[in-house]
Amino acid sequence: xxxxxxxxxxxxxxxxxxxxxxxxxxxxxxxxxxxxxxxxxxxxxxxxxxxxxxxxxxxxxxxxxxxxxxxxxxxxxxxxxxxxxxxxxxxxxxxxxxxxxxxxxxxxxxxxxxxxxxxxxxxxxxxxxxxxxxxxxxxxxxxxxxxxxxxxxxxxxxxxxxxxxxxxxxxxxxxxxxxxxxxxxxxxxxxxxxxxxxxxxxxxxxxxxxxxxxxxxxxxxxxxxxxxxxxxxxxxxxxxxxxxxxxxxxxxxxxxxxxxxxxxxxxxxxxxxxxxxxxxxxxxxxxxxxxxxxxxxxxxxxxxxxxxxxxxxxxxxxxxxxxxxxxxxxxxxxxxxxxxxxxxxxxxxxxxxxxxxxxxxxxxxxxxxxxxxxxxxxxxxxxxxxxxxxxxxxxxxxxxxxx
Amino acid sequence: xxxxxxxxxxxxxxxxxxxxxxxxxxxxxxxxxxxxxxxxxxxxxxxxxxxxxxxxxxxxxxxxxxxxxxxxxxxxxxxxxxxxxxxxxxxxxxxxxxxxxxxxxxxxxxxxxxxxxxxxxxxxxxxxxxxxxxxxxxxxxxxxxxxxxxxxxxxxxxxxxxxxxxxxxxxxxxxxxxxxxxxxxxxxxxxxxxxxxxxxxxxxxxxxxxxxxxxxxxxxxxxxxxxxxxxxxxxxxxxxxxxxxxxxxxxxxxxxxxxxxxxxxxx
Ligand SMILES: Cc1ncc(COP(=O)(O)O)c(C=O)c1O
Numbered sequence: 157x158x159x160x161x162x163x164x165x166x167x168x169x170x171x172x173x174x175x176x177x178x179x180x181x182x183x184x185x186x187x188x189x190x191x192x193x194x195x196x197x198x199x200x201x202x203x204x205x206x207x208x209x210x211x212x213x214x215x216x217x218x219x220x221x222x223x224x225x226x227x228x229x230x231x232x233x234x235x236x237x238x239x240x241x242x243x244x245x246x247x248x249x250x251x252x253x254x255x256x257x258x259x260x261x262x263x264x265x266x267x268x269x270x271x272x273x274x275x276x277x278x279x280x281x282x283x284x285x286x287x288x289x290x291x292x293x294x295x296x297x298x299x300x301x302x303x304x305x306x307x308x309x310x311x312x313x314x315x316x317x318x319x320x321x322x323x324x325x326x327x328x329x330x331x332x333x334x335x336x337x338x339x340x341x342x343x344x345x346x347x348x349x350x351x352x353x354x355x356x357x358x359x360x361x362x363x364x365x366x367x368x369x370x371x372x373x374x375x376x377x378x379x380x381x382x383x384x385x386x387x388x389x390x391x392x393x394x395x396x397x398x399x400x401x402x403x404x405x406x407x408x409x410x411x412x413x414x415x416x417x418x419x420x421x422x423x424x425x426x427x428x429x430x431x432x433x434x435x436x437x438x439x440x441x442x443x444x445x446x447x448x449x450x451x452x453x454x455x456x457x458x459x460x461x462x463x464x465x466x467x468x469x470x471x472x473x474x475x476x477x478x479x480x481x482x483x484x485x486x487x488x489x490x491x492x493x494x495x496x497x498x499x500x501x502x503x504x505x506x507x508x509x510x511x512x513x514x515x516x517x518x519x520x521x522x523x524x525x526x527x528x529x530x531x532x533x534x535x536x537x538x539x540x541x542x543x544x545x546x547x548x549x550x551x552x553x554x555x556x557x558x559x
Numbered sequence: 560x561x562x563x564x565x566x567x568x569x570x571x572x573x574x575x576x577x578x579x580x581x582x583x584x585x586x587x588x589x590x591x592x593x594x595x596x597x598x599x600x601x602x603x604x605x606x607x608x609x610x611x612x613x614x615x616x617x618x619x620x621x622x623x624x625x626x627x628x629x630x631x632x633x634x635x636x637x638x639x640x641x642x643x644x645x646x647x648x649x650x651x652x653x654x655x656x657x658x659x660x661x662x663x664x665x666x667x668x669x670x671x672x673x674x675x676x677x678x679x680x681x682x683x684x685x686x687x688x689x690x691x692x693x694x695x696x697x698x699x700x701x702x703x704x705x706x707x708x709x710x711x712x713x714x715x716x717x718x719x720x721x722x723x724x725x726x727x728x729x730x731x732x733x734x735x736x737x738x739x740x741x742x743x744x745x746x747x748x749x750x751x752x753x754x755x756x757x758x759x760x761x762x763x764x765x766x767x768x769x770x771x772x773x774x775x776x777x778x779x780x781x782x783x784x785x786x787x788x789x790x791x792x793x794x795x796x797x798x799x800x801x802x803x804x805x806x807x808x809x810x811x812x813x814x815x816x817x818x819x820x821x822x823x824x825x826x
Binding site for chain 2: 164166167180181182184186187188327344345346442444445446448455457458
């Protein structure tokens, strides 16, 4: 009977950030998550793995990404010094490649031959398709039907790269439903397949692992700002979809208690209208896609549809580490409306000659507000998470530019 | 005190057969229509009922149950309707469990959910995405109110982990017959038998097999090695495809009777 006495004890929760995180998944996935966790842990301390990833970043991604000081844009941000961390210059056009190359190397390490991914804006899907091409892996990308329409250019890119793109017609036909469909695929094909989740959400180890692959953004940026300015920035700003680019640039600064960390969620038509994707600002704690965090939900715990002009931020959940950083007061989260984001999109394009992703434009709109609050002495570091090529059609439509 | 569900398995063991467990989401095809289906199931040889709590993001469910849950959600089905349906099924003489993803329980309140289950005559709850690591509060609440906790194990659940999960089950162990989502399949994977054999090595708890069973022959095969046979998508498909409610109820009755024969032919 000793063995039943042992097994009847509940094992301790894992992958928690305070009350958030953990694993809420079908038992069928536990083996794969444990395998991934072990691969991630061993890779993090394996000099060969680290050297291979660094080499890829230096010769393929284009790291380190540079810092650009936005002098003319600064006039619209209270005169504060505006330092842009140029993740938009990475190969494939956003920060997403950092995570994808890391996970593709892990896929190889686990001996799997097929990868699946979800995508909203298509940036993560493009990055996953790119890595799959580079490593010779079969790649299937799930994308909400609504998003395939909003981001048709990226759909074509993924196909050119050799990936299969499956439009998802369930539910709200956006990122949330693409994740559901990817999870169903994974439950069915878990032996052969690795799920390259694109943000710091999902069951453990994803929030930790994806953060580890993106924290290079903050490591580089902290050193670059010290070199350029001679001191730490007053605030670090990033947009929040699932939260990967934000945690990537925040993480290195968490111990620097004088540096404010500010995340900008998609406020859509305004949080008060209910049509938004501002999960921390307008949601409440709950479980979605395998993790406990803030969720946009109704009184029955049903996920509520999110709304944003930005496909990459149009998600009713957020990574659990952000929920924790919010609750302990280490990071602040604010909402930026579609209108504010598009103003910033237009301004950066016209003042700096840089067309940002609409996702990143939320952080730029945030910089315009925070810059005015802190004034010209302030130094703001902003994660320019992606470029706006994919958004040209949406922007043309928004600004009434004939195509 | 034992739950009605536990009593069902005592009875079916005495009769040397497997129990027939039917699944339907609350509020499908409507709250009242669901009750009429339950009435028919109760009169057609079904031993226990699993009532689904329709959820917006059902990652363990295939297209059939997704569609049914979508219809139920459109009509505004929530916790109140789920408990109302539990009470109805219990009063109709069926041992009744709820199958729900975790977030609706967390939102309702963990203690309160267990309490309302007990108050409405429910025997237990199947929680397909609640891992044992996250179960401390749930185990405490269900213990207080005498509610069975049913976890789902899969063919990929192995070794020590399998024993750890089955140790947390009461009522029965839910064995998923294959790696995948719910939905009728033309064949039941051989993995099901293997999984049941491996579960038996860890527990004396009854084992019910779900995922894919839709015919009398499949029910018979599964009944030869399992203590319970769970059928969901096959009933739902009938209801989705029927031209009107009367013909749906007639076909549900026919399938339930066939399956009830199947679970008695297996040994
Ligand atoms: C350029 C860009 N920034 C930000 C995001 C949002 O994701 P996350 O919050 O995980 O960085 C996306 C997602 O598609 C993106 O493409």
